[in-house]
Every structure is written in structure tokens, then in C-alpha cells.
Amino acid sequence: MHAQILASTATLATTESTESTLPWQSTRRPAGAKFESDERWSSLQELHSLLQYEGHLHDGHECELFRRRRVKAGQAALMMGQPFDGLYVVRLGTLRSSISNADGGVHVLSFPMKGNLLGFDGIYKYSYMSDVVALTDCDLIRIPASDLFAAGRGINHLEHMAYWASSREITQEQSAYCLTRSVKSEGRVARFLLTMSQRFADMGYSPNRFILPMTRRDIGHHLSVTVETVSRAFSALVQQGIIHVDFREINILSHEALCNFER
Amino acid sequence: MHAQILASTATLATTESTESTLPWQSTRRPAGAKFESDERWSSLQELHSLLQYEGHLHDGHECELFRRRRVKAGQAALMMGQPFDGLYVVRLGTLRSSISNADGGVHVLSFPMKGNLLGFDGIYKYSYMSDVVALTDCDLIRIPASDLFAAGRGINHLEHMAYWASSREITQEQSAYCLTRSVKSEGRVARFLLTMSQRFADMGYSPNRFILPMTRRDIGHHLSVTVETVSRAFSALVQQGIIHVDFREINILSHEALCNFER
DNA sequence: CGCGCGTTTGAACGGGCTCAAACCTTGTGG
DNA sequence: CCACAAGGTTTGAGCCCGTTCAAACGCGCG
Numbered sequence: 001m002h003a004q005i006l007a008s009t010a011t012l013a014t015t016e017s018t019e020s021t022l023p024w025q026s027t028r029r030p031a032g033a034k035f036e037s038d039e040r041w042s043s044l045q046e047l048h049s050l051l052q053y054e055g056h057l058h059d060g061h062e063c064e065l066f067r068r069r070r071v072k073a074g075q076a077a078l079m080m081g082q083p084f085d086g087l088y089v090v091r092l093g094t095l096r097s098s099i100s101n102a103d104g105g106v107h108v109l110s111f112p113m114k115g116n117l118l119g120f121d122g123i124y125k126y127s128y129m130s131d132v133v134a135l136t137d138c139d140l141i142r143i144p145a146s147d148l149f150a151a152g153r154g155i156n157h158l159e160h161m162a163y164w165a166s167s168r169e170i171t172q173e174q175s176a177y178c179l180t181r182s183v184k185s186e187g188r189v190a191r192f193l194l195t196m197s198q199r200f201a202d203m204g205y206s207p208n209r210f211i212l213p214m215t216r217r218d219i220g221h222h223l224s225v226t227v228e229t230v231s232r233a234f235s236a237l238v239q240q241g242i243i244h245v246d247f248r249e250i251n252i253l254s255h256e257a258l259c260n261f262e263r
Numbered sequence: 264m265h266a267q268i269l270a271s272t273a274t275l276a277t278t279e280s281t282e283s284t285l286p287w288q289s290t291r292r293p294a295g296a297k298f299e300s301d302e303r304w305s306s307l308q309e310l311h312s313l314l315q316y317e318g319h320l321h322d323g324h325e326c327e328l329f330r331r332r333r334v335k336a337g338q339a340a341l342m343m344g345q346p347f348d349g350l351y352v353v354r355l356g357t358l359r360s361s362i363s364n365a366d367g368g369v370h371v372l373s374f375p376m377k378g379n380l381l382g383f384d385g386i387y388k389y390s391y392m393s394d395v396v397a398l399t400d401c402d403l404i405r406i407p408a409s410d411l412f413a414a415g416r417g418i419n420h421l422e423h424m425a426y427w428a429s430s431r432e433i434t435q436e437q438s439a440y441c442l443t444r445s446v447k448s449e450g451r452v453a454r455f456l457l458t459m460s461q462r463f464a465d466m467g468y469s470p471n472r473f474i475l476p477m478t479r480r481d482i483g484h485h486l487s488v489t490v491e492t493v494s495r496a497f498s499a500l501v502q503q504g505i506i507h508v509d510f511r512e513i514n515i516l517s518h519e520a521l522c523n524f525e526r
Numbered sequence: 527c528g529c530g531c532g533t534t535t536g537a538a539c540g541g542g543c544t545c546a547a548a549c550c551t552t553g554t555g556g
Numbered sequence: 557c558c559a560c561a562a563g564g565t566t567t568g569a570g571c572c573c574g575t576t577c578a579a580a581c582g583c584g585c586g
Contacts (some may be wrong), residue, residue, distance in 0.1 A: 096477060111481075163429070167429075213357040216533065216534095218398075225574070234533095479565065
């Protein structure tokens with residue numbers, strides 16, 4: 001469905017001679033350059049350069065090497081649900097990062113290119129939460145999970161925890177993002193209520209009766225609709241007997257009916 | 264959605280007395296409870312509990328304490344551009360995180376509640392990239408920047424770099440997110456082209472002539488519009504002499520005109 | 527009280543979606 | 557080399573949903 005093949009080698013051959021405007025092309029080296037077989041490595045310096053990271057290089061780190069990974073156009077670089085095995089930095093090529101819900105609805109999160117980072121959403125549950133496929137032949141640099149987390153457990157414990165939590169937030173934000181526009185406004189409001197319901201439940205409060213702390217306008221700005229649309233969506237759900245609304249107070253009468261609306 | 268947040272012991276103690284459905288209210292303690300003046304602290308254990316982090320507690324960390332911060336309803340917890348001074352974990356209350364572009368367009372990113380993390384987008388440029396205001400009286404726990412980054416610089420260098428880069432990716436994704444739906448489809452396509460142009464330029468390629476590596480469908484799924492709408496937007500821009508399109512190849516004829524379209 | 531703000535509802539407009547068809551490119555196999 | 561199939565791209569026509577503009581009501585607050 002999504003997979004597709006761009007002209008890779010053929011296109012490369014024709015455009016490489018001219019001053020290139022195609023950033024994903026040419027992992028080729030100038031004639032005469034050393035060819036390192038299948039095993040190719042990148043230094044920490046190259047990582048710094050790619051990421052444009054201004055941090056200092058400390059002694060003993062200059063010679064750290066990271067394995068590269070080739071991904072051909074159309075192939076998956078990361079798959080949702082796959083166990084986390086590290087972060088990747090794009091060295092060459094263009095990819096497409098997307099998430100899809102159960103109904104086949106797709107949202108394209110980003111098009112990672114040189115210097116972008118992949119796989120951050122895999123830290124939270126130790127498995128990746130989005131699909132990433134190569135649109136062109138790609139060259140990735142892997143930062144192994146072991147390198148990230150193994151050293152200095154006791155020392156960077158706090159930092160690791162913070163970033164683990166960040167990964168979770170990001171993941172959830174992406175899921176929310178997926179819903180925007182993918183579905184009619186009434187469905188998005190329904191989904192929003194279900195999300196709030198779940199969050200209240202997780203905090204130990206009633207999932208069926210709660211008071212929204214935000215205005216209709218805030219909800220609208222969150223779901224990318226106008227205030228009036230939010231209000232009308234509430235009214236429609238009330239009229240169908242699915243919820244009861246008294247200003248900020250929400251009563252969910254039929255959790256199931258609400259679920260059916262979110263698609 | 265994804266798993267999170269069981270009621271923590273501390274919070275249970277305060278809210279258990281009444282069966283409350285209002286999680287943001289009442290930081291009040293039962294009469295007779297000890298009142299700790301202005302200084303209130305949370306332990307690392309409480310952080311673990313709030314975040315639902317399953318990591319082990321190491322010796323010497325049990326007694327680490329983190330300062331809490333009260334934010335009254337309506338007040339700003341974090342402001343865009345403010346220097347980064349740490350991450351915050353919500354202990355109590357509900358907030359609203361949003362970004363706004365120059366034209367006054369607003370997008371609400373999330374409604375952080377108990378256990379959620381604030382301020383991650385501040386790591387990249389060492390200043391926060393979103394506004395966060397309290398919708399209700401809030402209680403935050405601060406994880407100071409010094410605690411996060413100071414210790415073991417040499418050891419967790421790699422991890423820090425990875426997360427710094429993550430923060431950048433998140434920030435940019437949020438900016439892109441802000442554009443969705445905020446503007447007409449033609450403007451969003453214009454903005455998309457400008458973004459691609461900028462990215463190609465950053466990589467050292469021509470900002471005015473490039474070949475899109477993705478399909479119209481991918482672009483549509485990224486901007487939350489249909490294939491046809493993307494195609495029509497391209498055609499409209501061509502007809503106005505702003506760009507030239509030959510399938511995947513894009514020529515930007517008037518960068519300025521494209522900028523005017525993005526709003 | 528009067529003012530501002532949040533909420534709700536109505537009416538009309540218009541932009542994007544849906545459905546449909548045609549054209550082009552690319553890849554495959556005869 | 558050509559025919560064919562599959563999928564990407566473009567354009568048109570009609571419809572529907574969400575926006576826009578407008579008005580009314582309730583609530584909190586100075």
C-alpha cells in the first residue's frame with residue numbers, strides 16, 4: 001500500500017555527474033577510495049556532525065565506532081511492535097515515519113532525512129511505536145541500546161528516567177495526533193472524552209463522571225476545530241443519549257456507544 | 264490509551280476522605296495534618312510512583328529530594344522562550360500546553376495531568392518551546408537541570424546527546440503539528456514545500472530545485488488532506504506562477520510568494 | 527448592576543471530501 | 557520491443573461538514 005520504489009541506481013547514474021540536488025543519492029565513493037566491504041562504521045565525531053550537536057568530545061570517546069545499516073528503498077527500517085534495539089541517525093536518504101490505527105487510518109508523522117533521529121518512541125515500552133520505511137536507499141547509524149543505557153546506571157539514573165518518561169509522552173501525543181482530521185469532528189470529540197475518561201480512571205477517579213478542567217475553546221484548539229463545532233458535537237452526543245452534559249460536568253451514559261463513535 | 268499512573272500513595276491520602284471526582288482541586292489537608300510552610304519536597308520514590316517508572320532504586324538515591332512548585336489556576340507554569348531550568352512532573356492539577364505562531368494561531372498540544380512530564384522541549388535550545396498554563400491549582404515537582412546533566416558527564420555523554428536530539432525532533436514536530444488544520448489546504452502545502460526547501464538547503468542542496476521523495480498520498484497523510492487536495496494545491500500554485508512542477512520535481516520560482524501563502 | 531467571557535443554537539457559505547474518469551510513469555513478461 | 561498491469565497524478569462534478577457570522581443566555585466578578 002505505502003511501499004514504493006523510487007528510481008535509485010538509475011536516477012543516481014544520471015544525476016550524479018551534475019551538481020546534485022538529490023540528497024538521498026550516492027553512497028558511492030570517488031574512484032579509488034577504500035571500500036570497506038559490508039562492515040561500515042561511523043565515528044562519534046560523525047554523529048556529532050550529523051546531529052549538529054555542540055557538546056564536547058571527551059577523552060576516550062574519539063575512537064568509539066557505530067555500525068551503519070543499509071535500508072533499500074521500499075523496505076522497513078523500523079516496525080511498530082518490534083523490540084527496541086537502539087536509536088538510529090539518518091546518514092543518507094529519506095524515510096517516512098507513520099502510525100496507523102486499527103481501522104487502517106494512517107498518519108504520516110515525518111519524513112526523516114540526514115541528521116534526523118529515529119526510534120525515540122521505542123524507549124518507553126522497549127518496542128517501537130511507529131512504522132518507518134525507506135522512501136529511497138538509506139544509510140542509518142545505529143546507537144545501540146546497550147551503549148545508551150548500560151554505562152553508569154547509578155549515575156545517570158535520573159536522566160534516564162526522565163527520558164523514558166519523555167518517550168511515553170511523545171508516544172501518546174503521536175497517538176492523539178493520529179486522530180486529528182482523520183475522522184469527523186463528532187468522532188474526535190467522542191475520542192477526546194474517552195481519553196479523558198481513561199486518564200481520570202488511571203488516576204483513581206470515576207471514568208464515567210468527571211468535570212472537564214478546560215474550556216470548549218481549549219478543546220477546539222486541541223482537536224483543531226472551532227468552539228461551535230465542539231459545542232455542537234456535545235449537543236449531538238447528548239441528544240443521542242450517549243452522554244449527559246452540564247457545562248463542564250460530563251456523565252458518560254454509554255461508554256460503548258462512545259467507542260463506536262470514535263471511528 | 265497506553266498504560267499509566269496508578270493512584271500514588273501520597274495523593275490517595277489527601278483525596279481518599281471524600282470520594283472526589285475533581286482531581287485538580289484540594290491540595291488541602293485534613294485538619295490537624297502537619298503543615299510544612301512554603302518548603303515542600305518530594306522523594307525519588309514519589310517520582311517513580313508518579314511516573315510509573317519501573318527502574319530500580321539504587322543505594323544513595325533513596326533520600327534524594329526534589330522541590331515542589333505551586334502554580335495557581337490561570338498562572339503560567341512555563342513560558343515559551345524562558346531559559347530551561349529543569350523538567351517538571353505534575354503531582355496535582357491540570358494544565359494546558361500550547362504553542363502559538365506569529366499570526367496568533369494557537370494549537371493546544373496536551374492537557375498535562377498527574378504523572379505527566381513538562382518541559383522536555385526545553386532541552387534542545389535550553390529554553391522552553393511551548394507555553395504551559397495551569398487550568399487549576401497545580402503542584403509540580405521540579406527535576407533541576409543540574410541534577411539531570413551535571414553528574415557523570417563523561418559517562419552518559421552519548422545518552423545525553425541522544426536525548427538532546429530527541430528534544431529537537433519533538434520541537435520541530437510540534438511546530439509542524441501547529442500548522443495542521445490551522446490554515447487552508449493550499450497554505451499547508453505551501454508551508455510543506457518551504458519546509459522541504461529549508462531542509463534541502465540545510466543539507467547543502469539547492470533550496471529552489473529539488474525532487475520530492477514521497478508520493479502525493481504521503482504528503483496528504485502528513486498534512487491530513489486527501490491526495491486530490493494536494494494535487495489541486497500544486498496546480499493552483501503552478502497557475503499563479505509561484506512554483507513549477509514536473510511530477511516529483513519541484514522548482515520554486517518565488518520563494519516570497521510561497522511564504523505569503525503559508526498563512 | 528454592567529461587563530467580560532464561556533456556552534449554545536441558528537443560518538448560509540464554501541472548502542475539502544467523495545466518486546469517477548483519464549493520463550502518465552514504471553515494471554513485468556511475452 | 558511492445559503489451560499489459562499496477563499504481564501515481566491530475567482534473568471534474570456534486571455533496572456534505574465545518575466554518576463564519578450572528579444572536580441569545582448564563583455565570584462570575586469588579
